[in-house]
Amino acid sequence: MAKKNSSKLLLSKLSAAEFWALAVFFALPLALTALTALFSGGVPKLLPTRLQTYLSKATSQASADLSVAPKTQYSSCEAHQYTSEIVSLDPLVIYINNFTSIQEAEELIKLGEDDFEDSFISRSTGLHKVSGRTSQSAPLEPTYPLVSCILTRARTFMGAMLQPDESFSIPQLVRYAPKQRYDLHTDFWPQHQVVNDGSGRRFNRVASFFVFLRDNCTEGETYFPAVDVLDRDAERGGGIEKGFGGKVARGEKDGATKGVKFKPIAGNAIFWVNMDNEGRGDRRLVHAGLPVGEGEKIGMNLWPRKFYSE
Ligand SMILES: O=C(O)CCC(=O)C(=O)O
Numbered sequence: 143m144a145k146k147n148s149s150k151l152l153l154s155k156l157s158a159a160e161f162w163a164l165a166v167f168f169a170l171p172l173a174l175t176a177l178t179a180l181f182s183g184g185v186p187k188l189l190p191t192r193l194q195t196y197l198s199k200a201t202s203q204a205s206a207d208l209s210v211a212p213k214t215q216y217s218s219c220e221a222h223q224y225t226s227e228i229v230s231l232d233p234l235v236i237y238i239n240n241f242t243s244i245q246e247a248e249e250l251i252k253l254g255e256d257d258f259e260d261s262f263i264s265r266s267t268g269l270h271k272v273s274g275r276t277s278q279s280a281p282l283e284p285t286y287p288l289v290s291c292i293l294t295r296a297r298t299f300m301g302a303m304l305q306p307d308e309s310f311s312i313p314q315l316v317r318y319a320p321k322q323r324y325d326l327h328t329d330f331w332p333q334h335q336v337v338n339d340g341s342g343r344r345f346n347r348v349a350s351f352f353v354f355l356r357d358n359c360t361e362g363e364t365y366f367p368a369v370d371v372l373d374r375d376a377e378r379g380g381g382i383e384k385g386f387g388g389k390v391a392r393g394e395k396d397g398a399t400k401g402v403k404f405k406p407i408a409g410n411a412i413f414w415v416n417m418d419n420e421g422r423g424d425r426r427l428v429h430a431g432l433p434v435g436e437g438e439k440i441g442m443n444l445w446p447r448k449f450y451s452e
């Protein structure tokens with residue numbers, strides 16, 4: 143009772159201006175909460191069920207509109223789950239298990255699948271269509287959250303090999319239908335390329351990641367005829383090859399068993415180093431995408447670029 147009287151007394155002592163100042167002070171947080179609820183779609187939930195029906199059409203339309211931004215929808219960047227195994231030390235070839243998850247692999251395909259065109263090869267003279275590459279390719283926008291996440295993963299994998307100002311080429315999806323292939327080639331250029339930023343600096347593809355994204359096929363292995371580690375292993379009983387549990391096998395060239403080939407397994411990747419410290423390309427990293435038998439193979443190229451002084 144005494145408390146009620148004292149608050150009455152206090153109100154009667156306030157001027158009109160002081161009263162309104164106090165009213166605004168107490169009402170402002172309430173108004174802000176209501177506005178936040180309005181913009182986050184929370185208002186319908188605050189209303190009685192009967193009234194919610196009046197709003198349901200508008201709010202479900204709003205959430206439907208949100209779902210039509212597929213290219214940027216996947217935004218989580220999961221911590222990597224990969225494990226790695228060295229296939230060859232010299233030249234350096236590393237097999238990476240689970241470089242992407244299956245969900246990430248399918249999501250990457252979705253991001254590029256409207257943009258597939260017949261593959262070309264890139265040379266200093268421009269882009270060329272060649273008969274030895276019959277697949278289709280699609281660029282992947284590096285700023286999409288998932289693509290940027292995978293590029294960061296690749297950069298972290300490379301550790302000290304890349305300087306912070308050295309970046310990746312635009313990632314590229316490659317898709318093969320039955321009989322399609324990419325004949326023997328190297329990913330590095332015989333001559334360093336000039337960066338098109340006006341600086342005159344020259345770069346080359348210091349290393350390559352080839353990531354298998356869809357393995358719904360027979361054959362279609364990635365083949366390195368001059369990486370001879372399994373050939374040497376065969377002379378000692380083939381223990382290393384068996385240790386890879388079918389992911390890696392010996393290849394065939396000109397009727398002879400030679401080199402190493404990698405079976406397409408979605409999510410797994412091959413990493414290899416193309417250039418030595420002096421910026422010379424290593425021809426032992428010549429490789430091919432062997433013709434696909436049945437089904438479809440989709441992979442992704444990630445090419446880290448390093449600058450060279452000449
Ligand atoms: O398809 C493959 O297995 C390899 C593809 C490749 O080497 C490339 O696109 O540069």
Ligand SMILES: [Fe+2]
Nearest residue numbers: 327328329429
């Ligand atoms: Fe290649």
